[in-house]
Amino acid sequence: MAKRSDGKRSQRGKSDFKRYESREDNFDSNDHERRRLKNKDEGNELTGLTTAWLLAAANLTVFLSLLLKGANRYLSLKPETKSAVKRLNQFQKKHLMRFHYLLNPLALCIALLHFLLSCCRKTSLPELGLFVVTLMVFLGLMLKYKGTPKWMRRFVYRLHTASVTFSVMIVLLVVGHLIVD
Ligand code: HEM
Ligand code: HEM
8 A cells, every 4th residue: 555655656756857847948948039039139120221211312412522522532633524523513512412401310310219129239339320320410410500619610520521430430330230130
């Protein structure tokens, strides 16, 4: 009698152990899943793409201007070609700068929404890129609306219009997104 109850107890012990083992496996796989999701960067594609297109449209004039100025500076062109290139630049700026003023602040608003809807843990380069975009928009507004003290104006103009600032912004955003992709 005592032996039979010992046998039953040991069988119950075995099945308890099996249940415990499968529960542990389950915890392990849940834990693994949770960690996998935590490491995965999620981005809101719609707001990301909208920001990118707005920035592209807003800064088309800047891209053309840097290209035409670069051509005049680095290519050995005839003086009349140089002045034609200069005139072409003035013409495109006259018509496209209005989009630069309007679409850049709009792009910044959508970029902030994109930032709130996305999470990236692998790198903070996209956040740094967003910081540079924000800085550029504020510097631009300071230039356009002339609210800057005279002594600062030169510095603000130089920082805003330097091709290096523009390139840093693009590189941070592109490399940052390649890492989180
Ligand atoms: C001006 C700033 C930004 C622009 C123009 C931008 C643009 C984009 C674009 C176009 C996409 C879609 C890419 C694709 O479909 O593969 C995207 C996705 C994404 N963005 Fe941004 N973004 C900006 C800022 C940020 C910031 C600050 C963060 C950080 C929280 C961020 C995190 C992400 C993530 C995690 C994805 C998803 C990547 C993937 O799964 O492929 N972005 N962004
Ligand atoms: C991401 C945002 C922005 C970027 C990357 C950017 C970039 C630039 C660059 C590179 C230039 C020099 C273009 C050239 O050499 O011809 C420029 C010029 C300028 N930008 Fe922006 N900008 C931004 C936003 C803004 C905003 C929001 C405003 C004002 C509302 C603004 C106002 C100006 C002005 C007044 C100029 C000088 C135009 C001239 O020399 O005739 N920018 N911007």
